[in-house]
Amino acid sequence: MISDSITNASATSAPRDSGKKKRNNKSAKMKQNKLGLRREQWLSQVAVSNKEGKEEKSVNRSEKSDQRDNQPVVCREEGNNGGNNLHHESFMESPSNSSVGGTDSSTNFSGRSSRSSSSSSGFCSGNVTEEENVDDDDDDDGCVDDWEAVADALAAEEEIEKESRLHESVKEQESVGQSASNVCDSISDASDVVCVKDPEQDCLRVASRKQESNRAWRPDDDLRPQGLPNLAKQLSFPELDKRFSSVAIPSSCPICYEDLDLTDSNFLPCPCGFRLCLFCHKTICDGDGRCPGCRKPYERNAIKAETSIQGGGLTIRLARSSSMFCKF
Amino acid sequence: MQASRARLFKEYKEVQREKVADPDIQLVCDDTNIFKWTALIKGPSETPYEGGVFQLAFAVPEPYPLQPPQVRFLTKIFHPNVHFKTGEICLDILKNAWSPAWTLQSVCRAIIALMAHPEPDSPLNCDSGNLLRSGDVRGFNSMARMYTRLAAMPKKG
Numbered sequence: 238m239i240s241d242s243i244t245n246a247s248a249t250s251a252p253r254d255s256g257k258k259k260r261n262n263k264s265a266k267m268k269q270n271k272l273g274l275r276r277e278q279w280l281s282q283v284a285v286s287n288k289e290g291k292e293e294k295s296v297n298r299s300e301k302s303d304q305r306d307n308q309p310v311v312c313r314e315e316g317n318n319g320g321n322n323l324h325h326e327s328f329m330e331s332p333s334n335s336s337v338g339g340t341d342s343s344t345n346f347s348g349r350s351s352r353s354s355s356s357s358s359g360f361c362s363g364n365v366t367e368e369e370n371v372d373d374d375d376d377d378d379g380c381v382d383d384w385e386a387v388a389d390a391l392a393a394e395e396e397i398e399k400e401s402r403l404h405e406s407v408k409e410q411e412s413v414g415q416s417a418s419n420v421c422d423s424i425s426d427a428s429d430v431v432c433v434k435d436p437e438q439d440c441l442r443v444a445s446r447k448q449e450s451n452r453a454w455r456p457d458d459d460l461r462p463q464g465l466p467n468l469a470k471q472l473s474f475p476e477l478d479k480r481f482s483s484v485a486i487p488s489s490c491p492i493c494y495e496d497l498d499l500t501d502s503n504f505l506p507c508p509c510g511f512r513l514c515l516f517c518h519k520t521i522c523d524g525d526g527r528c529p530g531c532r533k534p535y536e537r538n539a540i541k542a543e544t545s546i547q548g549g550g551l552t553i554r555l556a557r558s559s560s561m562f563c564k565f
Numbered sequence: 566m567q568a569s570r571a572r573l574f575k576e577y578k579e580v581q582r583e584k585v586a587d588p589d590i591q592l593v594c595d596d597t598n599i600f601k602w603t604a605l606i607k608g609p610s611e612t613p614y615e616g617g618v619f620q621l622a623f624a625v626p627e628p629y630p631l632q633p634p635q636v637r638f639l640t641k642i643f644h645p646n647v648h649f650k651t652g653e654i655c656l657d658i659l660k661n662a663w664s665p666a667w668t669l670q671s672v673c674r675a676i677i678a679l680m681a682h683p684e685p686d687s688p689l690n691c692d693s694g695n696l697l698r699s700g701d702v703r704g705f706n707s708m709a710r711m712y713t714r715l716a717a718m719p720k721k722g
Contacts, residue, residue: 492665494575528668
């Protein structure tokens with residue numbers, strides 16, 4: 238149920254994604270080709286060693302062809318070749334030696350706990366990095382290649398694990414994976430907005446961000462520990478505090494410097510917002526009767542002022558009260 | 566205790582606390598009478614009063630803060646809005662534009678602002694006002710600087 242809602246929500250983000258891709262430059266497209274190849278490699282790996290996962294594969298295909306509409310035919314051909322085991326192994330070796338300790342451990346941990354979600358997390362991480370690579374500039378080639386290789390290898394590893402066991406609910410996995418990947422897409426979109434602003438910046442930061450996105454739990458992740466605080470909730474509190482503190486009521490009367498009590502702090506004699514204690518207000522009204530804040534004369538007829546605000550059906554009562562006041 | 570006295574005590578505390586905050590103003594209360602204050606203000610920079618230290622005398626009336634304090638220059642100053650002999654200051658907030666929200670400290674700030682921006686159209690010092698109104702800024706500046714040197718600067722040696 239949850240995944241359904243997520244997919245629905247993220248389905249809206251998909252067209253935006255494709256539109257963004259169209260706007261990309263040529264180098265990005267080249268990178269896309271490269272990515273398509275890589276993706277095909279691990280897909281074919283699945284195809285070779287796993288005959289029963291056809292259904293899943295087709296789903297993968299369709300999803301992928303949605304994402305990259307310029308490459309579908311080539312991909313399929315390569316996928317049918319089926320001799321990509323060597324490629325895949327080389328992929329597996331090179332990145333897992335490099336520094337992915339954090340991601341490795343986390344995915345392994347998830348793999349122990351439950352199979353379906355482990356595959357989904359693998360999916361997820363792979364997609365995150367790929368999407369980001371597509372949208373990134375080509376300045377950060379070295380690092381990014383490493384990372385996408387790592388991500389691919391991780392994904393492939395997860396696939397192998399999955400194959401070795403008998404996976405029962407392929408469809409469920411797919412839906413979870415898709416939803417996760419779509420969520421990741423939106424996340425990577427957000428990070429790309431930041432990225433685009435300073436494309437010439439060092440790729441180190443990009444790399445670290447990717448690591449973060451690989452490692453961290455997403456708010457809707459199944460594996461996310463219940464004890465982790467909800468970030469959105471936490472953010473809402475300081476805002477609230479700020480709102481309360483911004484309405485500044487002076488603690489003491491600016492005229493006599495005595496502390497304002499509750500009645501005084503609720504007393505707002507002038508529309509300019511200048512507050513003072515009732516004693517000072519009375520002494521001023523006995524004198525020239527002008528507000529110390531704006532120097533405009535105070536409303537002499539306080540009753541009139543109050544009732545005129547209400548208006549409408551109270552006009553009769555207003556007239557009577559004001560006439561009473563006039564008699565005074 | 567009257568409200569004015571209480572208020573002046575509070576202002577005194579405030580002045581003691583914020584002594585460092587405004588180095589251009591030094592406000593001191595008379596030892597025996599809290600209704601008598603003196604202030605030392607520095608002439609604002611980029612004016613002919615720059616470098617001078619001017620002494621002000623405050624006489625706080627009983628109905629303070631409903632009525633403004635009476636302020637005058639003890640130091641001689643050549644300024645269109647200051648009487649040359651008595652040191653009386655022509656400033657609206659010390660007369661009809663007074664508000665109880667002002668303090669002695671803020672009055673000092675207003676006087677510094679008046680030194681930087683003279684108002685020659687309501688002069689108490691006609692000679693000074695006439696110089697400015699005739700457009701002789703150079704003449705006004707040299708006169709004001711001379712009196713600042715003579716009266717507001719510590720004597721050398």
